[in-house]
Amino acid sequence: MHRITADRPHPLHDCAATRALENQAQRSLPAHALMQRAAHACARLARALAPHAQRMWLACGGGNNGGDGLLAAALLHQAGLDVTVTWLGTPETSPPDALHSWHAAQDAGVCFADAPPPLGTQDLCVDALLGIGLRTGSTHSPDARLLDCLHALHASHATLLNVDLPSGLVADTGHYAPGFEALAATDPTTAGTHQQRRHTLALLTLKSGLFTAHGRDAAGGVWYDDLGVDAATHPPQAWLAGAPAPSARAHASHKGSFGDVAVIGGEGLAACGMGMTGAAVLAASAALHAGAGRVMVALLDGGATAALPQQPALMLRRFDALELAHATVVCGCGGGAAVATVLAQVLQQAGRLVLDADALNTIAADTALRAQLAARSSRAGCATALTPHPLEAARLLGTSSAAVQADRLSAANQLAQQLGCAVVLKGSGSVVAAPGRLAHINPTGNARLASAGTGDVLAGLLGARLAAQPRADLDGAFAAASAACWQHGALADAWPAHQALTADRLAQAITP
Ligand SMILES: NC(=O)C1=CN([C@@H]2O[C@H](COP(=O)(O)OP(=O)(O)OC[C@H]3O[C@@H](n4cnc5c(N)ncnc54)[C@H](O)[C@@H]3O)[C@@H](O)[C@H]2O)[C@@H](O)CC1
Ligand SMILES: Nc1ncnc2c1ncn2[C@@H]1O[C@H](COP(=O)(O)OP(=O)(O)O)[C@@H](O)[C@H]1O
Ligand SMILES: [K+]
Incomplete structure (x- = not known):
């Protein structure tokens, strides 16, 4: 895992390439291995970003993005932190990886609650509601519980860690999906809102939407973990530009040389x-x-x-x-x-x-x-x-x-x-x-x-x-x-x- 800096170029992948990479990796790895790697990376970054946190709140959606959050919650609880999880899924509708993570969190004794715990500025909240599974059609508007969680995450004075993507942000464009547009008003630079510290841990691939349109405000500092999978096997959608090479000037130059x-x-x-x-x-x-x-x-x-x-x-x-x-x-x-x-x-x-x-x-x-x-x-x-x-x-x-x-x-x-x-x-x-x-x-x-x-x-x-x-x-x-x-x-x-x-x-x- 490393923080993305502007000095060198990085390939950016779209959802289709990320899915293809994920499917390929799932076939060659033991069951749940990718999600375990994702959860370990998430828990490690959570502790590094908020070393003095007493409490952490993880808002977890019903898909595998939520699965990453549930398993990270188990790890953080085992590390001695006071962890609360709000889970929007159900065991009946959960995909297999996420269900496995839910069992792990239950077995570890993580506290489940509908409402977030009180959080201070030294604490951390985690957005594991939606990742690349976000559907953007007009029939997929978010329900009230999901939006309540998102608004609570964005209004919190605690540091915010987004798992894979800020929820509601379209990975390929950096635009908010229909139903999520109001989140742009809680971007940390918008007048009248406090300056929330935000970070995003991108998993498997870096997505273009983190770096343009609303992406920069929504994501904050971007970290990347390839989960041990080589993303270079799939063609990127674009590149995050790196620093240009310094220009060398020959001593024997004149004003016509440039x-x-x-x-x-x-x-x-x-x-x-x-x-x-x-x-x-x-x-x-x-x-x-x-x-x-x-x-x-x-x-x-x-x-x-x-x-x-x-x-x-x-x-x-x-x-x-x-x-x-x-x-x-x-x-x-x-x-x-x-x-x-x-x-x-x-x-x-x-x-x-x-x-x-x-x-x-x-x-x-x-x-x-x-x-x-x-x-x-x-x-x-x-x-x-x-x-x-x-x-x-x-x-x-x-x-x-x-x-x-x-x-x-x-x-x-x-x-x-x-x-x-x-x-x-x-x-x-x-x-x-x-x-x-x-x-x-x-x-x-x-x-x-x-x-x-x-x-x-x-x-x-x-x-x-x-x-x-x-x-x-x-x-x-x-x-x-x-x-x-x-x-x-x-x-x-x-x-x-x-x-x-x-x-x-x-x-x-x-x-x-
Ligand atoms: N399967 C795995 O082992 C891995 C999964 N990963 C994680 O899994 C994520 C992708 O998981 P999924 O494909 O399950 O998708 P997500 O968990 O991102 O989203 C699916 C869930 O969101 C809901 N949803 C979708 N669109 C919505 C909308 N517009 N409004 C409200 N709810 C909506 C769906 O009903 C479903 O519950 C990645 O972003 C990443 O975080 C990665 O950790 C890599 C490993
Ligand atoms: N929020 C921002 N983040 C990064 N660059 C920005 C931002 N807002 C404006 N810029 C940059 O500032 C410049 C503004 O250019 P433009 O809109 O043509 O203004 P003007 O015509 O007044 O010079 C562009 O290079 C644009 O990319
Ligand atoms: K998320």
């Missing part, structure tokens, strides 16, 4: 009464700090800005003075309606291209531009990355942001496939996808990034990483996108608690 980045965006105040030049400058500043050799900014403000006194290293250019084919172009940040006037030329001439914000909105509303974007995938020397947030992704897919959020992996994969680009679907657990590749889920970052302009910083950082790729192709775009997301989030994770995280400071904190 590529030019040209940022196009920043509609002026005069056009629609909304000055957005800051967005373009943020992206450019990020590219500069990320180590791009030269960074140019073409503001779409009709020439209103003559100089950028705060950022003298950035070079102002008129759009028509840019050499689009030679620079890595970052287009769209604060682009407003004005970006529509340049997009056709950008899509035609730029080799390495990052499209963000209003560039994406404009393409979503214009079938000719969309076709032009898709056509880039068959042109040699083109590398394209898109950085939509969920609403921008929804516009491109012709759906709603709720539908995108309900299955972020599939939305990102679909968009990448349709447009032949690398796609970063931003948000909690950003998904990086590209056609024909397994998506990456980014493990770094936190809600301090949810402030205006941090997306522009990501676009600029991605531009610099794309400029430094050896080849202008899809692999280069995908690698640059994954690396940029990781670094962007890692900066936020290391941000001093007492200092405001603003987009301009974030850009300046980037290192090559």
Whole structure:
């Protein structure tokens, strides 16, 4: 068993692969062996997370997830802890492994009760209600007892340990199943609720849903035990991204060695009464700090800005003075309606291209531009990355942001496939996808990034990483996108608690 950290990549498996792996392992192991391993891991982690606990409450469902909890309860009771179990199953309907665990808990003398015992902050509660057996159809809404248990677990001041998955969370998506949506309101970061310490012990496989959408809040710290079964025998659904390799700079390098980045965006105040030049400058500043050799900014403000006194290293250019084919172009940040006037030329001439914000909105509303974007995938020397947030992704897919959020992996994969680009679907657990590749889920970052302009910083950082790729192709775009997301989030994770995280400071904190 080990804790999952962001430094190295981890394969993520879906329910189907986990089931196949479980069935294969069950056939080659003695009866109940897998559940015994799961329960030992669960009991060990419970004691490590709450070494001063006097009481533990284990809420156990009627399936095998409950079976893990029942057997862990027996082990914890035998270790001298004051253990209470609430079991929602019945011996008549219990699957064989869980029934065996129920007998073990009975034989050990574990206390069974319907209501949770009083728990203090040093105590522990265990969610063993639902795992990968969660059914998501509208006919499977949870009953009142199950929901009462879940609300009591989430409201508790004791540390919460989820067995395999937070109950109600869909393993493949990180979205709450129908009937469980209200649990999102008890996520520990939601205003007005206390900050509960949460952990999840993933069994057999790491599930994608732990790391994106509601998964991060629901799961807390993620631990993994493979139960002695090699998950590598089954293909993953996605990868949790690891730290990008540090870039080496030859001593004999010059500003031309790391590529030019040209940022196009920043509609002026005069056009629609909304000055957005800051967005373009943020992206450019990020590219500069990320180590791009030269960074140019073409503001779409009709020439209103003559100089950028705060950022003298950035070079102002008129759009028509840019050499689009030679620079890595970052287009769209604060682009407003004005970006529509340049997009056709950008899509035609730029080799390495990052499209963000209003560039994406404009393409979503214009079938000719969309076709032009898709056509880039068959042109040699083109590398394209898109950085939509969920609403921008929804516009491109012709759906709603709720539908995108309900299955972020599939939305990102679909968009990448349709447009032949690398796609970063931003948000909690950003998904990086590209056609024909397994998506990456980014493990770094936190809600301090949810402030205006941090997306522009990501676009600029991605531009610099794309400029430094050896080849202008899809692999280069995908690698640059994954690396940029990781670094962007890692900066936020290391941000001093007492200092405001603003987009301009974030850009300046980037290192090559
Ligand atoms: N069989 C074994 O030996 C092993 C089982 N494991 C555990 O078993 C879990 C899977 O067990 P199961 O397949 O029995 O499934 P679960 O225990 O996850 O779920 C099945 C139970 O949940 C109820 N349920 C399903 N959907 C519901 C809904 N929407 N609302 C209310 N109740 C609902 C079902 O009626 C059933 O009682 C894994 O997540 C893992 O924790 C692992 O420990 C590996 C070993
Ligand atoms: N809760 C979160 N966890 C991790 N990253 C987040 C979170 N909220 C926002 N972010 C990141 O912050 C950035 C916000 O980008 P975006 O929504 O485009 O904002 P803006 O357009 O104002 O710059 C994205 O990189 C996104 O992934
Ligand atoms: K659970």
